[in-house]
Amino acid sequence: MRAVSIIQGSRKGSGVNVTPMIDVVMCLIVFYLMVGQLAIEKRAQISIPETTTGIDPNDTVDPIVIGIGEDGTIHLDNDTIDPARLKGELQGLVSRSPGAPVRVRADERAGFGDVRPVLDTLEAIGVTSVEFVTLKPMGGG
Amino acid sequence: MKPWIHTHEHGALRKRSITGAPTTSGPMMTPMVDVVLVILIFFMGSATIAGHEWFLGASIEDNDPQPTPAAPTLGLPTPIIETRVVMLGTTPHVLGLGPDPITLDEARSVISSMDMDDPDTIVVTISADDDAPMGDVVDLHDSWNALGVRVRLE
Known part of the structure; x- marks a missing residue:
């Protein structure tokens, strides 16, 4: 408890203590900077093509996302996966989330020969349709 | 205080x-x-x-596509247009839209000039060479999607 003389009036430093607020704001800024940086790094691995048409995601179930990099590397849930293990992993995911949309994030520089084995695997485990993730044109859509 | x-x-x-x-x-x-x-x-x-991402839907079924509700009443098989992206040298071309391969730009204009009464009763298949860039395959897919036809990847 601070003792303040009535005669002396207000003392220096009175008013709103902004230190905790600055702390919180700084934490928020650092958090957003880090998340933004991580998101940019993750997206930079795969350059998806831009299309003039498409369907906006409206997911009630979390989609199964398969990434295919420029060099043909396959990513499942952001982890690189050995193609030999792809069928087993996908089977597990599809059986755990029946009805979940299967979304393919294929790099626009990847060859179709890198994508076809993934589509064949999906077809082999009973998936009948896929969704290719693309970018909306800037300022449109 | x-x-x-x-x-x-x-x-x-x-x-x-x-x-x-x-x-x-x-x-x-x-x-x-x-x-x-x-x-x-x-x-x-x-x-x-x-976060500006969306997606193009495509069938990957190898079987013949199921006819749409409009088709069975006519008793006709579902029309299928087969297209393929091939690499001639280093340039992607499209087969199936004429007697000769045409470039992607030409394919885009040919597809956009098509007049279809019931585009959702038509199935378009897209296949491609192994070295055809996925961006060009998706580009062709996009052109067909704008027309409203159903797309199947092979």
């Missing part, structure tokens, strides 16, 4: 220090709040731009 008295000025109850010290002592919050709001709006805007 700071000593305060209440006085009535202009009909309103106001708080005032006994010694007459100004009640607005302390740092000015307004500029800081302004800066924080600008930063928040910037990050929200960045997140929105980064």
Whole structure:
């Protein structure tokens, strides 16, 4: 408890203590900077093509996302996966989330020969349709 | 605790220090709040731009496509247009839209000039060479999608 003389009036430093607020704001800024940086790094691995048409995601179930990099590397849930293990992993995911949309994030520089084995695997485990993730044109859509 | 008295000025109850010290002592919050709001709006805007993704749907079934409700009444098989992206040298071309391979730009204009009464009763298949870039395959897919036909990848 601070003792303040009535005669002396207000003392220096009175008013709103902004230190905790600055702390919180700084934490928020650092958090957003880090998340933004991580998101940019993750997206930079795969350059998806831009299309003039498409369907906006409206997911009630979390989609199964398969990434295919420029060099043909396959990513499942952001982890690189050995193609030999792809069928087993996908089977597990599809059986755990029946009805979940299967979304393919294929790099626009990847060859179709890198994508076809993934589509064949999906077809082999009973998936009948896929969704290719693309970018909306800037300022449109 | 700071000593305060209440006085009535202009009909309103106001708080005032006994010694007459100004009640607005302390740092000015307004500029800081302004800066924080600008930063928040910037990050929200960045997140929105980064999230501009959508998708193109495609069938991957190897079986013959199921006829749409309109087709069985006519007793006709579902029309299928087969297209293929091939690499001639280093340039992608499209087969299936004429007697000769045509470039992607030509394919785009040919597809957009097509007039279809019931595009959703038509199935288009897209296949491609192994070295055909996925961006060009998706480009062809996009052109067909704009027409409203169903697309199957092979």
